[in-house]
Amino acid sequence: MNFQHLYEMQQVLDHNIENKHGLQEEDLFERKCLALLVELGELANETRCFKFWSVKSASETSVILEEYVDGIHFILSLGLEIKADRNAGYPTGAASSEQLTHQFLHVYQTAMEFKNTRDESSFHALFSAYLKLGELLGFSKEVITEAYKQKNTINHQRQKQNY
Secondary structure, three states, rough: OHHHHHHHHHHHHHHHHHOOOOOOOOOOOOHHHHHHHEEEEEEHHHOOOOOOOOOOOOOOHHHHHHHHHHHHHHHHHHHHOOOOOOOOOOOOOOOOOOHHHHHHHHHHHHHHHHHHHOOOOHHHHHHHHHHHHHHHOOOHHHHHHHHHHHOOOOOOOHOOOOO
């Protein structure tokens, strides 16, 4: 996955949003952290992996993928906030288990650790855990990259339309 290119795309989007909404001087770190956690919850809700009380199946793969790349947008944006190495590789490593529920909880945990430390090593742990979640959801790096690009285009259009 070409993270350098995705970071560049995210930087342009972030810049446009900050300029349009007069946020250039505002510290958006905590708002972006909360946005990531909300997106993660929306993703979990679409997978229904934790809904032991329900027999309804997960949403369509396209819906889950769109929610997943919403998280990628905020992770990249947070990486830009801390000036993370754009060329770093983010190995997915081992999951906390092969169960989606456990991996979601692991991503929440690493997100909170990153929020509290704001350091690059905890950012790498967050990004790696999130990429592992994508693997468990069955998404290849190519599929994620293409979906990110499509959603990035939609996000630019939304800003033009006063979303």
